[in-house]
Amino acid sequence: MLGEFSHQRMVAVARKEFLHIIRDPATLFFALFIPVLELFMLGYAIDTNVRFVATVVFNQCRTEESKRMIRMFENSKDFRVIKEVYSDAEMNSMIVSGKAQVAIKIPEDFSRQIEAKRSAQILVLVDGSHSSVAGVALNVSNAIALQESLKQYFSERTMLIESRPRILFNPDTRSANFFIPGLMVVMCQMMAIMLSANAIVREKEKGTLEQLFMTPVRASELILGKLIPYLVLTLVEFGTILFLMWSVFQVPIHGYVSTLVGLTFPFTLAFLGMGLYISTRVDTREAAGQMAMGTMMPSIFLSGYIFPLDSMPTFFWYVAFIFPTTWLIDAARGVILRGAGWSELWLHAVVLWGMGIASFALAAAKFRKRLS
Amino acid sequence: MLPPTIDARDVTIRFGSLTAVNRVSLTVAPGEVFGLLGPNGSGKTTLIRGLCGLVPLAEGKAIVLGRDVATESERVRAQIGYMSQKFSLYEDLTTRENIEFYSGIYGLSPAEAKARSEELMELTGVAPYLDQYAGRLSGGWKQRLALVCALLHRPRLIFLDEPTAGIDPVARRDLWDLLFRLAAEGISLVITTHYMDEAERCARVGYIYLSNLLVLGTPHELKQMPGVTPPGARWLEIYNADSANLLLRLRSLPGVLQATIFGQSIHALVREGCRNADLGLSQARVVETEPSLEDVFVTISRMQTEKK
Structure with missing residues (x-):
């Protein structure tokens, strides 16, 4: 029809x-x-997960405590120490040239400050041109510093609160x-x-x-x-x-x-x-x-x-x-x-x-x- | 007498403020081969589209195959065939696949489709090319295939929009032989063309110029039109060895209204009282003749332009 x-x-x-x-x-x-x-x-x-960020270390302190600090960064698997440097200029050039995305500088008085129960400082330089890398580096370094401070503060006592995140559905x-x-x-x-x-x-x-x-x-x-x-x-x-x-x-x-x-x-x-x-x-x-x-x-x-x-x-x-x-x-x-x-x-x-x-x-x- | 296949009265088609077809009236009888002529852009194709109900008529009325195209365009389209100036079948499909597609589109049953396509293959001779891609066919065979697809549903009217443009003379003649066989079966054909020899083959011819249908009649009637040949003037066929130079000289003479070359001869319109000797034609062979269709169209186009 x-x-x-x-x-x-x-x-x-x-x-x-x-x-x-x-x-x-x-x-x-x-x-x-x-x-x-x-x-x-x-x-x-x-792979958008940030892992093993190239890192340089400038350790002016060279004490046991400072070395332990660096190991903590390494153990987090987020950082990978590719080189140890011995001057500010060298540290900067590693970042500018893009060979490293993060630089950790531990000043000479690091251990002395801790002994004296004063705030010890470490400098973490982060290359901001990769925003996701920068974000992760920042978070992890803050976390490490916080954890270390708490440990120092509470000495041998157990932590009061511990966060144990578990990622659902996509565990890896x-x-x-x-x-x-x-x-x-x-x-x-x-x-x-x-x-x-x-x-x-x-x-x-x-x-x-x-x-x-x-x-x-x-x-x-x-x-x-x-x-x-x-x-x-x-x-x-x-x-x-x-x-x-x-x-x-x-x-x-x-x-x-x-x-x-x-x-x-x-x-x-x-x-x-x-x-x-x-x-x-x-x-x-x-x-x-x-x-x-x-x-x-x-x-x-x-x-x-x-x-x-x-x-x-x-x-x-x-x-x-x-x-x-x-x-x-x-x-x-x-x-x-x-x-x-x-x-x-x-x-x-x-x-x-x-x-x-x-x-x-x-x-x-x-x-x-x-x-x- | 059978009712006309097409009965168009004052058909007017407008696109916005532009009038593409202005008050065209014409009839086409069953089995008639009707030629539609006119320069490009004069409104021929638009008129055809209007008669198929593809563009709305601003004014007037067109009854095609007994149905009003304004209200029953779909039913009209189911009974007409159309072949466009450009090959408009699918080049990446074979001849057979094109035929099968159009059989489906026109709603033929498989048995009907088979019988009809065999019949048309016999008529057109496309059978040896069934499994070739349509894009690989030569111009003449493409047009035959297009004709097969346009005829599958046994239309009683076929529009052919410059069907022979760009195909060789032998294929052109074969196609015309085919068309006359269709007309003999009672199918009406409306053909647009720029070839005057094709216009001469049509039973009647309409000439469209600047959206208006200027003249309509048999080729013979058109040649007898008083406007084409001014009172007393004569059309001459002049045979001379050096026609190119003669043409230039003739055109400069006041007694010569028109002159143009046709192959070996000159075709000229001369005023009353101009004798061959006055024109310097004592040496040439001169024959009196009637105007060609081209003369007719050129003259009435000029008259129309001068009027404005």
């Missing part, structure tokens, strides 16, 4: 779109291989566990938006859209038929990264994969819709690519994928929740690392489905308007 949604027409479009994907190995390779490459880069090469604080769930989400986003933005612009560029408009095919059939293959491809990609994460990088999945898929589906829908919207606005693939990049960048930076949400200024913290990416990354880490289920993530599900449906409906309406 004319005038009604035709399943046959939609299937015809979907089949054709699958053929386009198969016939364009470059795009397929790019879409599937690059994420895997990035996965291995992130999984093996990147492995970066892979933190990054790969986020990477999975970001890659799905990139793929969904890039593929769908190109799908219609490519037909515009080649002039084939004009021919399609002359046929009875409806906007809804065209849109659904085009996006089904990309939805499948994106979910395959998601599954591949999930599998590699679990098998190669040994990140345990504590929750249910079905929960994850149930949340990824509306997320993909949201970005397919966004890509479709882009393709109604521009006429060339270059322009579509740039617009897709433009929407992707802020959502990557603000989503908590790399930079933790909690350290953002309040304004940006609110902005971050506009992006579906933020919601899915949070949910993915929840499911994979903490074993979260629907009872914890129902709000994420509601928001993602809302965003998915809204973005898709908006794009389809816009597209239909352009068509007729």
Whole structure:
């Protein structure tokens, strides 16, 4: 029947779109291989934990106490003494040249001050150009100084309070566990938006859209038929990264994969819709690519994928929740690392489905308007 | 008599303040080959898009295949075929895959699709190229494939927007033979072209200039139009050895209204009372002739420009 949604027409479009994907190995390779490459880069090469910071020592005191102090720094595993220096100038040049990030100077009167029950000082120079290294160096050196002071103060008596932190869910604080769930989400986003933005612009560029408009095919059939293959491809990609994460990088999945898929589906829908919207606005693939990049960048930076949400200024913290990416990354880490289920993530599900449906409906309406 | 395939009355199409098609009225009969001519940007393609219901009509009414395009454009589109000036099938799909895709789009059942595509392959001869990528076909074969895809759903009207632009003369003639076979089956064809020999093949021709349909009629009728040949003036075919120099000389003479070269001869419009001797043509072979379609279109375009 004319005038009604035709399943046959939609299937015809979907089949054709699958053929386009198969016939364009470059795009397929790019879409599937690059994420895997990035996965291995992130999984093996990147460790954001600060360990064994290169440190130089300038010990003017040379007493047993001063040497014990330095050993304490070394034993913390956060510092690695690479050299002992014998002048201020040498100490400074080690920092400026970047050979060491931290310098510890123990003045001549260190032991004498302690004997005299006066405050003994040690100087800790920290290179601030690596902010995370600087932060850790500062915290650890403060902690060591505090611990040492308390010990001196209480002498042989036991400590009154001792903090024993235990890290839940990711006990080794492995970066892979933190990054790969986020990477999975970001890659799905990139793929969904890039593929769908190109799908219609490519037909515009080649002039084939004009021919399609002359046929009875409806906007809804065209849109659904085009996006089904990309939805499948994106979910395959998601599954591949999930599998590699679990098998190669040994990140345990504590929750249910079905929960994850149930949340990824509306997320993909949201970005397919966004890509479709882009393709109604521009006429060339270059322009579509740039617009897709433009929407992707802020959502990557603000989503908590790399930079933790909690350290953002309040304004940006609110902005971050506009992006579906933020919601899915949070949910993915929840499911994979903490074993979260629907009872914890129902709000994420509601928001993602809302965003998915809204973005898709908006794009389809816009597209239909352009068509007729 | 059958009702007309296209019945357009005062069709006007506007884009904002720009009038792309201004009060165009025309009819196309079943099985008629109708030529639409005019310079680029004159509104031919827009008129076609309007007749398919792809752009809304600001004024006027168009009944295509018995249906009003303003309200039933989807039903109209299901019964028309369209071939655009640019090859607009999928180059990374094979001939067969393109045909299968359009069979699906037009809602043909598998059995119908098979029967119809075999029929059309016999007509067009694309069968040996079924498994080739469409992008690798030559221009003529691409157009045949496009025609197959435009004919799958047995349309009763086909729009062809410059179907022969950029294909070689042999392929061009073959395509026209095909088109006449379709017309013989009762399919109406609306063709835009810049080739005058193609315009001559059309049953009737409309000439669009600056959004207006200036003339409409059979090629013969158009050549007889009084405006084309001023009272008393004659069209001459002049055969001379050195036509290039002769052309320059003729153009400088006051008695010559128009002169242009056609291959070995000069085609000229001369005023009443100008004898061949006055024009210095005693040596040349001169034959009186009728205006060509090109003469018609050039003359009425000029008249239109002078009026403004």
